[in-house]
Amino acid sequence: MIRVVFNQKGGVGKSSITCNLAAISASQSFKTLVVDLDPQGNSSHYLLGRPVQEMDDTVFDFFEQALTISSQRKPMDQLIQPTQWDHLYVLPAHAELETLEAKLESRYKIYKLKEMLQEQLNEFDCIFIDTPPALNFFSRSALIGSDRCLIPFDCDAFSRQALTQLLDSIAEMREDHNPDLSVEGIVVNQMQPQAKLPQMLVQELIDDGHPVLPVHLMSSVKMRESHQLNTPLIHYVPKHKLTGQFVELFKTLQQ
Ligand SMILES: Nc1ncnc2c1ncn2[C@@H]1O[C@H](COP(=O)(O)OP(=O)(O)OP(=O)(O)O)[C@@H](O)[C@H]1O
Numbered sequence: 001m002i003r004v005v006f007n008q009k010g011g012v013g014k015s016s017i018t019c020n021l022a023a024i025s026a027s028q029s030f031k032t033l034v035v036d037l038d039p040q041g042n043s044s045h046y047l048l049g050r051p052v053q054e055m056d057d058t059v060f061d062f063f064e065q066a067l068t069i070s071s072q073r074k075p076m077d078q079l080i081q082p083t084q085w086d087h088l089y090v091l092p093a094h095a096e097l098e099t100l101e102a103k104l105e106s107r108y109k110i111y112k113l114k115e116m117l118q119e120q121l122n123e124f125d126c127i128f129i130d131t132p133p134a135l136n137f138f139s140r141s142a143l144i145g146s147d148r149c150l151i152p153f154d155c156d157a158f159s160r161q162a163l164t165q166l167l168d169s170i171a172e173m174r175e176d177h178n179p180d181l182s183v184e185g186i187v188v189n190q191m192q193p194q195a196k197l198p199q200m201l202v203q204e205l206i207d208d209g210h211p212v213l214p215v216h217l218m219s220s221v222k223m224r225e226s227h228q229l230n231t232p233l234i235h236y237v238p239k240h241k242l243t244g245q246f247v248e249l250f251k252t253l254q255q
């Protein structure tokens, strides 16, 4: 199963959701890969404990190799890094990824990621892709290469507007490039059950027929702390309510 976590809006919880679902998947003995396509490298840093600037083997090499005909290729198992947790691996991002974008685009390399991910399905049970907050070459490659798309939604009015545009973009990708792509669901993140506006926005989405997933993720300082400590919630605070919601969400996605 290949899943992309995407929303072109920044800061909605893409990296947090990608890494925490992936860590739960791995903790349940599914061999799991996180592909980080965001040059900010938040997921790579979160799971590997060091900034992407310090990494030599990253997804940059994969895309650069897609542009060159050279026999001296780095094999994927050199680029994919094990984490300190069993069954959990990361293909790290790289800060300079965007410097390759124009070339990759002009030379029609949009299907290269899909080919590589299909090969990795021989190795991995579950692949999660974290994307940058933009509909660019890398996020479009991810949408083309995935079976399912999860959309984090952070309950503000701008997110509501962005969502319509986002669902249109996904429908267009499905139509033009990837008939297998389905919207797995909208993940409501940083829900504050006491506040009225978020509840109204979520209800509006449901009334409009959008696939809002039944498990909502609460806002908790534990998330920031877990980023700070480079330790996903399932290992940092396994009994916390937010962790329980992630486990429940993962279970829902498995059905
Ligand atoms: N459920 C939550 N409770 C509290 N804080 C959260 C929660 N989810 C995410 N955050 C915090 O919100 C911030 C943004 O989250 P995250 O980096 O996952 O978003 P993103 O969509 O990946 O951002 P970007 O678009 O920049 O890549 C982070 O500081 C993270 O710790």
Ligand SMILES: [Mg+2]
Residues within 6 Å of the ligand: 014, 015, 016, 038, 042, 043, 130, 131
């Ligand atoms: Mg992110």
